[in-house]
Structure formats: structure tokens, C-alpha cells
Amino acid sequence: MNYDERIRRAAVLGAAGKMGSGILLLTAAEMTDISLKPENKNKVFNLFAIDISEEALKGLRKYLAIQLLKIAEKKTVSLRQLYRDRPELIENEDIIRQYVDDAMSIINFSTRLESAYDAHIVFEAAVEDVDLKVNIIRQIKDNSNEAPWFLTNTSSIPIAELDEKAELDGRIVGFHFYNPPAVQRILEFVAPEGCNQDLLEFSLKLAKNMKKVVVQPGDFAGFIGNGFLMRDTLYGIAEAEELAKEIGFPQAVYIINRISNEFLVRPMGVFQLMDYVGIDVCQKIMLVMADRLDKPQLHSPLIDKLISQGIKGGQYADGSQKPGILNYEKGKPVKVYDPEKDAYVSIDSLQDECDAFIGPLPESHKPWKSVIRLPEKDVLLANYFGELKTMNQNGAKIALNYLENAKNIGLQLVDSKIARNAEDVNTVMMTGFFHAYGIINDY
Amino acid sequence: MAAGYNTVSFGTGRKEFNPRKPRPGIEHYISEAGQGSLKMLGGAKNVDEGVVGNFMASRFVKQAHLGAFMPFVDEGLRHKPSHRVEGACASGGLALVAGLRSVLADSADVVLALGVEVQNSVKAIYGADILAGAGWFQERKDGHAYFFPGNFSDRAGAYFEKHGREKSRKAFAHWYKQAVENARLCSTAQEYHNTNPDLVSLALTPPNPKFFTEHLNVFDCSKVSDGASAIGILSEEGLKKAGIPRSEAVEVVGWNLSVDNITEKPKDLTKLETVATAAKKAMNMAGITIEDLATIELHDCFTIAAVMILEALGFADPGKGGDLIINGDTSRDGRIPVNTTGGLIGWGHPTGATGVHQAVTIWEQLTGKAGDSQISIPDNKQYALSINMGGDDKTVVAIVYKKT
Numbered sequence: 140m141n142y143d144e145r146i147r148r149a150a151v152l153g154a155a156g157k158m159g160s161g162i163l164l165l166t167a168a169e170m171t172d173i174s175l176k177p178e179n180k181n182k183v184f185n186l187f188a189i190d191i192s193e194e195a196l197k198g199l200r201k202y203l204a205i206q207l208l209k210i211a212e213k214k215t216v217s218l219r220q221l222y223r224d225r226p227e228l229i230e231n232e233d234i235i236r237q238y239v240d241d242a243m244s245i246i247n248f249s250t251r252l253e254s255a256y257d258a259h260i261v262f263e264a265a266v267e268d269v270d271l272k273v274n275i276i277r278q279i280k281d282n283s284n285e286a287p288w289f290l291t292n293t294s295s296i297p298i299a300e301l302d303e304k305a306e307l308d309g310r311i312v313g314f315h316f317y318n319p320p321a322v323q324r325i326l327e328f329v330a331p332e333g334c335n336q337d338l339l340e341f342s343l344k345l346a347k348n349m350k351k352v353v354v355q356p357g358d359f360a361g362f363i364g365n366g367f368l369m370r371d372t373l374y375g376i377a378e379a380e381e382l383a384k385e386i387g388f389p390q391a392v393y394i395i396n397r398i399s400n401e402f403l404v405r406p407m408g409v410f411q412l413m414d415y416v417g418i419d420v421c422q423k424i425m426l427v428m429a430d431r432l433d434k435p436q437l438h439s440p441l442i443d444k445l446i447s448q449g450i451k452g453g454q455y456a457d458g459s460q461k462p463g464i465l466n467y468e469k470g471k472p473v474k475v476y477d478p479e480k481d482a483y484v485s486i487d488s489l490q491d492e493c494d495a496f497i498g499p500l501p502e503s504h505k506p507w508k509s510v511i512r513l514p515e516k517d518v519l520l521a522n523y524f525g526e527l528k529t530m531n532q533n534g535a536k537i538a539l540n541y542l543e544n545a546k547n548i549g550l551q552l553v554d555s556k557i558a559r560n561a562e563d564v565n566t567v568m569m570t571g572f573f574h575a576y577g578i579i580n581d582y
Numbered sequence: 583m584a585a586g587y588n589t590v591s592f593g594t595g596r597k598e599f600n601p602r603k604p605r606p607g608i609e610h611y612i613s614e615a616g617q618g619s620l621k622m623l624g625g626a627k628n629v630d631e632g633v634v635g636n637f638m639a640s641r642f643v644k645q646a647h648l649g650a651f652m653p654f655v656d657e658g659l660r661h662k663p664s665h666r667v668e669g670a671c672a673s674g675g676l677a678l679v680a681g682l683r684s685v686l687a688d689s690a691d692v693v694l695a696l697g698v699e700v701q702n703s704v705k706a707i708y709g710a711d712i713l714a715g716a717g718w719f720q721e722r723k724d725g726h727a728y729f730f731p732g733n734f735s736d737r738a739g740a741y742f743e744k745h746g747r748e749k750s751r752k753a754f755a756h757w758y759k760q761a762v763e764n765a766r767l768c769s770t771a772q773e774y775h776n777t778n779p780d781l782v783s784l785a786l787t788p789p790n791p792k793f794f795t796e797h798l799n800v801f802d803c804s805k806v807s808d809g810a811s812a813i814g815i816l817s818e819e820g821l822k823k824a825g826i827p828r829s830e831a832v833e834v835v836g837w838n839l840s841v842d843n844i845t846e847k848p849k850d851l852t853k854l855e856t857v858a859t860a861a862k863k864a865m866n867m868a869g870i871t872i873e874d875l876a877t878i879e880l881h882d883c884f885t886i887a888a889v890m891i892l893e894a895l896g897f898a899d900p901g902k903g904g905d906l907i908i909n910g911d912t913s914r915d916g917r918i919p920v921n922t923t924g925g926l927i928g929w930g931h932p933t934g935a936t937g938v939h940q941a942v943t944i945w946e947q948l949t950g951k952a953g954d955s956q957i958s959i960p961d962n963k964q965y966a967l968s969i970n971m972g973g974d975d976k977t978v979v980a981i982v983y984k985k986t
Contacts, residue, residue, distance in 0.1 A: 212705060212707050213793070214793075215707050215727040216726070216727045216728075216791075216792065216793055216794070217792065218727075219726075219727050226723065229719075229722050229723045230711040230714070230722065231707050231708060231710060231711045231727050232708055232711055235707070
């Protein structure tokens with residue numbers, strides 16, 4: 140079965156979720172492009188969008204219609220070629236609408252897992268729960284006559300484990316998109332030992348067609364992205380807890396968040412990022428990693444406590460941030476949660492005291508937003524971190540320790556073969572986390 | 583001509599432009615430019631007739647019948663003649679021609695000529711569909727997604743083949759630099775806020791045919807603009823009636839409107855024959871040569887068009903137009919200053935307004951009203967020329983102005 144034939148019948152499990160909807164969108168666009176090739180004109184293409192929530196599927200239709208329109212508008216130059224044999228489609232607008240119609244017409248929305256039984260390839264984007272993933276994959280495998288290939292979006296579970304538990308005989312790869320899949324260019328591709336070679340080649344071609352930057356981590360829980368993120372988050376939490384003894388918990392959270400954001404020239408602070416990912420998601424991922432890597436220290440009692448108090452972070456359907464350890468107005472943190480009081484404290488009320496504790500930013504500091512665009516950012520950052528080292532204030536000291544710890548995490552990932560090399564680690568950080576610099580650096 | 587007025591050319595580049603926020607409608611632009619000009623003409627009572635140049639408001643903002651907006655500009659224009667004229671991007675030029683004809687036919691002493699376009703109402707990819715109306719619709723299907731950039735990219739490709747690519751692209755980049763630098767001196771220009779320190783490098787960005795055209799990049803293109811311009815066309819009698827001294831006006835001493843067959847492709851992609859013909863006839867009518875010109879406003883819808891128009895006017899032999907630009911001959915203190923407020927690439931290109939905007943700019947320069955953009959007008963060069971082009975060299979309005 141060649142690439143075109145293989146992709147002709149696909150399914151996305153968890154299609155209405157945050158990750159699933161993006162994966163569905165990219166797959167729909169890829170399938171539509173393939174279906175428009177002259178040799179495929181008379182073939183039926185079917186993409187099964189499967190989710191347990193009927194309501195979420197309804198929202199998914201709207202999302203797809205809007206996003207497919209944007210995709211079509213961006214590639215109208217090439218679409219005019221694909222539709223050149225359709226004399227009635229003359230203006231860009233005709234062509235763009237037809238493309239959206241064509242893409243929507245290959246998608247079948249369903250709440251029933253049975254719909255995936257006819258698929259040649261199955262994208263799995265269910266919640267990060269091993270048993271659930273194994274169960275649904277196994278159910279499809281057992282009932283399908285197509286010997287389907289599975290591409291799982293797991294961000295933490297070793298692929299070999301899923302392969303073994305679902306008895307797939309090498310018909311599964313890790314195909315881990317970053318959030319949101321339609322925007323984020325990085326893709327962690329995990330091909331465990333014994334993986335089907337045709338599946339491997341197919342997946343790499345698909346990733347290329349989806350314009351992804353592919354990094355291939357080793358098949359270890361958490362891979363590179365979460366391998367870094369979870370350890371970095373735990374470091375941030377530990378720093379805050381230590382500082383809290385001296386200055387109070389909400390103050391410590393504000394301080395560490397600000398330092399890990401501004402002083403480290405990162406797009407957001409460690410606690411904002413934890414809220415963005417979802418505190419409950421972090422908890423699940425840490426659990427998987429602690430078990431699989433035999434590292435019980437990958438665990439945070441603070442996270443357990445927050446979850447027990449109903450503080451979970453994550454995003455609303457419109458993409459805006461839900462309250463987490465921080466609370467937000469117009470996307471900016473304005474309050475910090477105090478687990479002892481089970482209440483939020485306004486940042487305004489503690490900012491002056493905390494900023495005085497932190498001390499000034501180096502004069503050469505430029506915010507992440509402007510640094511990221513500069514072609515000579517390496518020189519600028521070297522100069523900046525150099526200046527930071529000459530400073531004695533708390534903020535500078537905490538930032539430098541943070542920077543070193545992040546580098547050590549990166550080196551550990553390479554040493555333990557989770558990453559092939561430092562370049563892969565830095566690619567994930569810069570492309571997937573939008574960092575202005577790689578964590579393995581000489582600053 | 584006298585009493586010129588330009589609104590801001592609004593769109594990307596202006597600090598206050600935000601595509602997600604509501605913007606002024608076409609009524610605002612018609613009203614601002616019309617009233618700006620009327621004020622200088624001594625009020626609507628002095629105006630006998632109105633004419634509106636507009637290309638595609640019927641598609642961009644679903645509004646036709648623009649002639650009837652004149653009484654909206656001023657109650658005093660109620661029940662006076664007014665109509666809208668269209669000739670693609672030469673619609674503004676046609677408004678001037680319509681006004682000139684009325685005055686010359688003695689049916690009016692004062693005509694208010696106004697050009698307007700609002701284009702930011704749709705995304706560029708749909709705007710390209712609308713602007714493609716300036717070509718023959720039967721050719722749309724085979725055309726580029728960005729139809730006119732595609733046409734002029736083909737022209738650029740032919741030009742590169744004949745005269746060399748590298749030098750031509752360099753000339754385009756220098757044209758862009760000149761356009762933006764001139765625009766920085768004019769507060770209504772769309773690129774007025776541009777602070778990029780290295781315009782030539784930016785403009786040398788290699789074209790990407792996957793998302794745009796083969797031979798042109800976005801810096802080779804004029805802007806997508808909302809804006810309007812207005813100017814009074816007056817007889818001697820009209821000047822008296824409006825109380826405008828001759829020194830505040832420019833005299834139209836030659837003009838020409840030429841069209842070519844819209845269903846035919848250009849015979850030679852490297853030449854603009856209609857431009858050459860119209861300019862020659864207008865200058866013959868005025869009894870001048872290019873050596874008499876102090877400044878030119880030319881229709882640089884694309885950088886390649888600027889190069890070809892310079893050649894069509896006779897400033898350079900075929901293939902040598904780019905040298906003029908690279909040498910600085912067309913800069914504000916060069917041999918022949920061209921597009922002194924940035925032209926279509928720097929000032930902006932609200933399509934239906936452009937022909938009128940060119941006349942306003944020349945009126946400002948020849949009457950010493952150009953502010954920071956003012957160039958010196960030598961005693962032995964008292965003339966100026968505007969070239970306004972519709973479609974791909976299909977409708978051309980050339981006008982020769984004389985300092986009074």
C-alpha cells in the first residue's frame with residue numbers, strides 16, 4: 140500500500156480535544172491535497188473524527204471550517220494549480236471555498252470507536268492514561284481487517300510499552316505534536332526498536348508534508364519535551380518552596396515566576412507554563428515518568444495539593460487561560476493562589492516587596508519578545524548573561540542557578556540517551572518552547 | 583488645477599492601522615477629501631460639477647453609485663451634476679479628464695474631481711480577485727492567484743531575460759528605498775512611519791513563487807490602501823469665482839487619454855507602449871520635451887513598472903532604466919525627481935484615488951506647498967508630468983502641468 144492509498148482512510152481518536160482537533164485539521168488538509176492529485180480523483184477519502192463528546196464534535200466543525208479557510212487562503216497559489224481542471228472555479232474565493240468544502244466532505248464525525256475499524260492509519264490523541272490508550276487501540280486492532288498503523292500523540296508513555304500491551308507487533312510510532320498542533324512546528328517522532336519500517340517511512344513523509352521540524356528522541360518516558368519541562372518545573376517548585384519559608388508562599392511563586400520569565404528571557408515563567416500545560420496534565424505525566432524511569436523524585440506534593448483543591452489550570456475552549464496557581468486577566472497573571480488559605484492573593488499587593496527582593500534587571504536586558512526576532516541574539520544574550528554574573532542581587536543569583544540547572548537537565552537528557560545530542564535538545568527548546576536560546580549553552 | 587487635498591493613505595505601515603479593529607468607511611474618505619478641497623475652493627457654491635473616480639467600491643465595500651455622494655460631502659452640491667468614472671487604477675486620472683473636458687467644453691467653470699478607494703475591507707488574497715477586474719476576465723482562470731503581481735512578474739521575467747536579472751533586482755531595491763525615503767517626508771504617506779535602517783537589503787529578499795510570484799516580492803508591490811484625494815479643476819473664470827490667485831494654481835497645458843485592447847496580451851512584455859504613446863501626445867500638446875520637466879509622478883504599481891515607464895518616457899534606452907534609479911537620478915535632488923512623496927509603493931495606492939493624488943502632489947510641488955517633501959523647481963524647468971495607468975498598460979492618462 141503506497142502513501143496515497145494508506146492515508147486514504149484515517150481516523151483521529153480524541154478528535155475534539157485540544158491536540159486531537161489540531162491533528163485532525165492537519166490530517167484533513169494533507170488528505171485533501173492528496174485527494175486532489177489527478178490520479179486520485181475517483182478515489183474515496185475518509186477521515187473519521189472520533190470523540191466521546193457529541194457537543195465537542197459540534198464545536199470541532201466550527202473550528203475546522205475557520206482553520207481550513209485560513210489554510211486555503213495561505214496556499215491559494217498552489218491550490219489554483221490543483222484545481223486548474225475545474226473551469227467553473229475562477230476566482231481565488233471560488234477555489235478557497237471549494238477547498239474547504241472538499242476537506243470538510245472527507246471528514247466523518249462520530250462518537251463511536253467502531254468508526255475507526257475501517258481506517259488504515261489511526262492517530263491516537265486520547266487523554267494521557269496508559270490503560271485507556273491501550274484499551275482503545277486494542278479494541279480497534281482486534282476488530283479491524285486493515286491491520287491499521289497507530290500514531291500516538293502521547294507525550295510521556297514509552298511507545299514500546301503501548302506496542303507490547305496492545306500487542307501491535309511494531310505497528311505503532313510516537314507522533315507527538317506540540318500545542319497547538321496547527322501552529323507549533325516541532326514534532327517528536329519516536330520509533331521504538333522493532334518498529335515496522337514501512338510505518339516509519341510513512342510517518343516521516345507525513346511529518347514532512349505537514350511541514351514539521353522532526354526530532355527523534357529515544358523511547359523513554361517523557362521524551363525530550365516533557366523530560367525537560369517536568370524536571371524544570373519541579374526545580375521551580377522546589378526553589379519557590381525554599382524561598383517561601385523566608386518570604387511567604389504567594390510571594391515566592393511570584394518571584395520565581397518572574398525570574399524564570401524575565402531574567403531567563405523565556406516566553407513565560409515556570410508557573411504560568413505549568414498552568415498553560417494544565418496542572419493535572421503535569422501530574423499525570425510526572426506519574427508516568429516516575430514509574431517508567433524509576434525516579435520517584437519526579438513528583439510534587441504541591442501539585443497533588445493543588446489538584447485536591449480543584450486548582451488545575453489548562454485552557455477554556457476559546458484558548459484563554461483558566462485559573463491555576465496564577466490567575467489571569469487578558470492573559471496576564473494578576474493573582475497568586477495560596478493553598479493554605481485556599482484563596483487568591485492579588486499580585487499588586489505583594490509586587491513592590493517582591494521586586495525589591497529580586498533587585499534590578501541587568502541594563503542590557505531586552506524582553507523575550509524583542510530578543511527572539513533579532514538576528515544577532517546570541518551575542519546579545521552572551522553579553523546579557525555576562526552582566527547578570529556580575530550582579531549580587533537575589534534575582535540575578537536565582538536566575539543563574541536556574542540557568543545552570545536547565546543546562547544540567549539538558550545534559551542529562553543526552554547522557555541518558557533520551558536525546559541523541561545537544562542539538563536535538565536545543566531544537567525542542569527553541570522550536571517547541573519558543574526559547575530564545577538552547578538550554579545547553581555556554582552562557 | 584488648484585485646491586488639492588489628500589487624506590492619509592491608510593493600511594499596513596501606518597502605526598494606527600490594526601486589521602482587527604474597525605476602520606473608517608468609504609464615506610469618511612469621500613467626505614474628508616471633498617470637504618478639504620471645497621474649503622480651498624470657497625465652498626460648494628463655487629462648484630458647478632463633481633466627478634468621482636473609483637475602481638471597485640462595488641466589490642470592496644459593496645457600494646456603487648458614488649456620484650451621488652457629492653451632496654453628502656456638502657449639501658450645496660445637491661441637484662448639481664456629478665458622476666462616477668472607472669478605468670481600473672486610472673480611474674482617478676479619468677476623473678481629472680472628465681473635469682478637464684467639462685471645463686474645456688464650457689459646461690463648468692469649477693469641477694471638484696475626487697478619487698477614492700477602500701481596499702482593506704478584504705484580505706489581500708480576495709483583494710487580488712477584485713483588482714483582477716482590471717484585466718480581461720476570460721484570462722483570470724489561467725492567471726496567478728495574485729493576478730496583477732503575476733502579470734508584472736511575467737514582465738519582470740521577460741525584462742530579466744533581455745537585460746539581466748541582478749542589476750534589475752538591484753534597481754528595484756533602490757526604487758523601494760527611494761519610495762520609502764520620500765514617504766518619510768510626507769505625513770499622509772502609508773510608509774511615513776517606516777524606520778527600517780536597511781531598505782535595500784529588505785527589498786532584495788528573494789521572491790518566493792510558492793506563496794507569491796516568481797520574480798517579484800512584496801516590496802516590489804504598491805500598497806493596499808484606503809484613501810481619497812480631491813482637487814479643483816477651474817477655468818480662468820473659475821479661479822476668479824473661487825478667489826484663487828493664479829500663483830496658487832497649476833496650469834494644465836497638455837493631456838492625453840489612451841487605451842489599448844484589454845483582450846490582447848502585450849506585444850513586447852518589456853515595454854509599456856500605451857504609456858509611451860499617451861506621454862508623447864500629452865507632451866506634444868504642451869509643446870515640451872522631457873528636458874523641461876521638474877518632476878514626475880509616475881504609476882509605480884510595481885517596481886518593474888517604474889523602470890519601464892522611465893524607459894517609455896525616453897529618460898533611458900531599453901534596459902537602462904534601472905541605472906537611472908541606482909545612480910540617484912530619480913531621487914529628490916537628482917536629475918529628474920520622481921514620486922516625491924513616495925508614489926504608489928511609498929505613499930500608497932488607493933487605486934481609484936491615485937490619479938488625483940498624483941495631481942495633488944504636483945500641484946503642491948509647483949506651488950511651493952509640499953512642506954517637508956518640497957523639491958526645488960528650477961527656473962528652466964517649469965513643467966511636471968503625471969502618468970496614471972489602468973490595468974497592464976491598457977488605460978493611460980498623462981497630464982502635463984505648468985507652474986504659473
